[in-house]
Amino acid sequence: MLPVSLVFLSAKKQKSINQKIFAKKNKMILEIILVVVMLVAAISAGTFKNLLNAVIAAGFVSFIAAILFFLLHAPDVAMAEASIGAALTVAIFVIALKKTKRHEDDEKNN
Amino acid sequence: MRRIISLVLLTIVLIGVAFCLDAIPFGISQSQVRQYYLDNGVKETGATNIVTSVVVNYRGFDTLGEVTVLFLAAIGLSAVLHRAEKRQRKEGRRSSLILYTGCRFLFPLILLFGTYIFIHGHLTPGGGFQGGAIIASGFLLTILGCWKWGGINKNAFKITESISGLVFVVVGLLGLLYSGYFLANYLPKGLPNNLFSAGIIPIIYVAIGFKVGTELTGVLDDLTKEP
Numbered sequence: 001m002l003p004v005s006l007v008f009l010s011a012k013k014q015k016s017i018n019q020k021i022f023a024k025k026n027k028m029i030l031e032i033i034l035v036v037v038m039l040v041a042a043i044s045a046g047t048f049k050n051l052l053n054a055v056i057a058a059g060f061v062s063f064i065a066a067i068l069f070f071l072l073h074a075p076d077v078a079m080a081e082a083s084i085g086a087a088l089t090v091a092i093f094v095i096a097l098k099k100t101k102r103h104e105d106d107e108k109n110n
Numbered sequence: 111m112r113r114i115i116s117l118v119l120l121t122i123v124l125i126g127v128a129f130c131l132d133a134i135p136f137g138i139s140q141s142q143v144r145q146y147y148l149d150n151g152v153k154e155t156g157a158t159n160i161v162t163s164v165v166v167n168y169r170g171f172d173t174l175g176e177v178t179v180l181f182l183a184a185i186g187l188s189a190v191l192h193r194a195e196k197r198q199r200k201e202g203r204r205s206s207l208i209l210y211t212g213c214r215f216l217f218p219l220i221l222l223f224g225t226y227i228f229i230h231g232h233l234t235p236g237g238g239f240q241g242g243a244i245i246a247s248g249f250l251l252t253i254l255g256c257w258k259w260g261g262i263n264k265n266a267f268k269i270t271e272s273i274s275g276l277v278f279v280v281v282g283l284l285g286l287l288y289s290g291y292f293l294a295n296y297l298p299k300g301l302p303n304n305l306f307s308a309g310i311i312p313i314i315y316v317a318i319g320f321k322v323g324t325e326l327t328g329v330l331d332d333l334t335k336e337p
Contacts (some may be wrong), residue, residue, distance in 0.1 A: 076161045079227070083243035087325060091250050095333045097296035 031071060038064040051097055059090035156299030156308035157232035159172050165237065166311045170293035173314075174278060176239075181275065184325040191332045205255055213255035220248030228319030232308040238315040242322025249327040253334050256283040262331050265282060267324045281317075 038061055045057035062085030069078035132246070147160055155163040165173055205213075227234075228241030249262070285294035291309075300307030 076159075076237065076240065079236050079240040080243065083240060087247045088243060088250065088330075091254075091330065092333060095330075109154055 027071065031068065034064050034071075035070055038068070051101075052094070055090055055093040055097065057084050058093075062086040062089070112186055117260045118232055152302050155295060155311065156302055157311050158302050159232055159235060159237075161235070162232045162311060162315070163308075165292075166232075166314050167295055168329065170282070170314070173219070173318070174293075177275065177278065177318060180322065181271075181324055184329050187329055188332050191335075209255050213251055217248055217252055217256075220251065221245055224248065224323065228315050230305070231314065231315040231319075233305070234302060238318025239322055241315075241319040242324075243326060244328065245319070245323035246326030253330060262327060264328070264331070267328055271321055271324040271328070274317040274324075277317040278321075280313055281313055285310070 041057045041060045041064065045054045045061060048054040048057060063079055066078045066082035066086060069081055070074075136187070147164055151160045151163045152158055155167045157163040224241040224244035226241075227236035227244060228238045231237035231241070282293040285296050286292050288294065288296040294316075295309040295311070297309035299309050302308075306312070
């Protein structure tokens with residue numbers, strides 16, 4: 001009876017350890033995907049000619065940064081980043097764009 | 111020739127930077143202050159959120175500087191955008207009933223959430239800055255969605271902002287009076303994990319929450335008004 005229970009316990013333990021490793025791997029894959037998407041969004045924010053698209057891409061960078069902060073156990077910074085970077089900054093930029101020009105090329109023609 | 115010289119100089123600079131970066135051990139904490147905060151933070155300040163105890167108690171003076179920077183930015187923006195004649199928001203297209211009702215339904219909930227975050231700043235993640243920004247985003251929702259909403263009462267917002275800034279400074283000066291240094295935690299700490307604990311931290315965070323919320327809302331209001 002005893003060895004069976006021992007085997008059972010150890011198998012259960014092994015299973016939980018496997019699950020932990022699996023979860024860690026999954027989290028790492030998620031983080032790598034997020035970082036890649038963030039890099040793409042950041043580069044496109046710099047290269048878009050339509051400034052509204054660029055502002056939205058910059059907001060997307062902030063949003064993914066907030067998710068990454070949360071995954072790295074920094075919820076305080078994640079909250080600040082999500083509310084200021086992804087909401088208020090984008091809104092202020094959009095309001096400023098509405099009052100100025102929307103395309104970057106317009107300046108050369110004038 | 112100049113290109114070759116600049117390339118050589120650039121290579122020398124790059125090698126120097128690479129050596130400097132190589133000398134810094136990455137991923138290893140150099141200071142022991144982090145472990146000190148983790149060990150003694152709850153005991154010394156009474157706040158279970160260590161980040162809050164660092165931001166408001168151990169480094170409270172820096173936070174006062176941050177609040178001042180934000181205040182100066184808001185003042186500068188309103189000074190640039192200020193016009194002598196009274197400005198009105200242009201009445202745009204009427205938003206649909208669903209949008210209008212949804213905004214009116216969500217706005218008090220967002221305010222409540224922001225208030226919760228800055229009142230519970232010493233217990234759960236978040237604090238004055240985060241709560242204030244959430245409140246400002248609630249006002250942004252009304253600016254975008256509620257066409258009937260005519261604008262904030264600017265004077266009331268200015269008064270709230272000034273009073274909350276004054277509360278921060280006066281609480282700090284009382285610390286100078288009672289305990290000998292600015293922003294000392296002179297109130298009783300109470301039991302950790304209670305709402306009324308951690309001495310002056312909740313008072314300061316509520317003041318910061320009001321201040322940041324009113325300031326960012328004032329910025330948005332200044333920007334969206336048509337000249």
